[in-house]
Amino acid sequence: MNYDFDFKNILKIVTDGKELSYQLSKSAFEIIMSGKATDAQISSFLTAIKMQDHNPTVIAAGAEILRDKCSKIKSKENTIDVVGTGGDNLGTLNISTAVSFVLAGTNIPVAKHGNYSATSKSGAANVLKSLSVNIECELDIVERCLDEIGICFLLAPKHHIAMKYVGKIRQEMGIRTIFNLLGPLSNPALVKKQLLGVYDKSLILPFAKSLKTLGSTHAWIVHGSDGLDEVTITGETYCAELKNGEIKEFSINPSDIDLPTAKISDIVGGEPKDNAKEIIELFNGKKSKFRDVVILNSASALVATGNAINLQEGALKSIESLDKGKAMEKLEMLIEMTNL
Known part of the structure; x- marks a missing residue:
């Protein structure tokens, strides 16, 4: 996978003021939290997303990837x-x-x-x-x-x-x-x-x-x-x-x-x-x-x-x-x- 190409395409969408789909949002956070994005790309992404206020699609996608990457513990259903x-x-x-x-x-x-x-x-x-x-x-x-x-x-x-x-x-x-x-x-x-x-x-x-x-x-x-x-x-x-x-x-x-x-x-x-x-x-x-x-x-x-x-x-x-x-x-x- 060409992470650099993919992330540049994602950046183009958000810097043009368009909203990312759930899947593209997940891809962006996956690239970032796998260490595959440059500092400049990450800061550009974070700034562009901030300009879109509080988009629940992007928020949920980011949380899903953060959950996937974290060290989990077992818990009961009612926790x-x-x-x-x-x-x-x-x-x-x-x-x-x-x-x-x-x-x-x-x-x-x-x-x-x-x-x-x-x-x-x-x-x-x-x-x-x-x-x-x-x-x-x-x-x-x-x-x-x-x-x-x-x-x-x-x-x-x-x-x-x-x-x-x-x-x-x-x-x-x-x-x-x-x-x-x-x-x-x-x-x-x-x-x-x-x-x-x-x-x-x-x-x-x-x-x-x-x-x-x-x-x-x-x-x-x-x-x-x-x-x-x-x-x-x-x-x-x-x-x-x-x-x-x-x-x-x-x-x-x-x-x-x-x-x-x-x-x-x-x-x-x-x-x-x-x-x-x-x-x-x-x-x-x-x-x-x-x-x-x-x-x-x-x-x-x-x-x-x-x-x-x-x-x-x-x-x-x-x-x-x-x-x-x-x-x-x-x-x-x-x-x-x-x-x-």
Whole structure:
């Protein structure tokens, strides 16, 4: 195969402002993530694709190739993920990380996919490391954690080796590219159920359509009216639900589960050690706005993944996980098993 010829043809299509088919999009990402494209070709492709806004066909194709190339782990059919794109620049506490343990405490397997922080002081990897979870453990241990404990952490760089072909170029470009969107869609456990937060409202429908193409069965894509890439506690959260192949849009509010609204400053975090301390205090029963936003996101995740009928039921299950020490138990078990 003449990769150079093929990629030049693909470049001609996108630089002419035309949309790529799903197959051609897959071919482009296959060439890029196999190390067959030059730096100049990759940067041209990424820039041209960015000019087409958020094309769900291209996003899904990129995620499919990233999934194909990654180091996968086995998971049960009902395994879920709670993940955000990052990039909201609000510097909140590690909400989705805390939510993952709350959900695991309701006996739902959680394959938490994440990375070190790119835009805040503390990403999922940073805070878990501060909590003494060995995030660098071997993949067989990661798989064992998911199977035996019901929760694991999938450190993106350990699973997505093919990203090495674009790392330097993305850094030099210094702008968001389509690769900022692919990570949350490329869980190495190949989960089909998730709560996924995005940094921009315009991404909600493209992500829903991409997940549909990728075979997800149950998902909510959410964006807070304050810009949060989670379900927010400051007001309205815009949502799209993917269920049974259908996509519908709606919104939710903290009042839906009788929670008061709060200010974004109430849930702003700090360094990883500070955020880790907040998670421990939450799991030990501390009442706070952080607890409220974790309950709201946990309830949303339970409904999104088909594990609760409504937000009220989801909230009750989440509160029980916290108040009966189940979330803390899952964290302690993960710390122990990853450090064997």
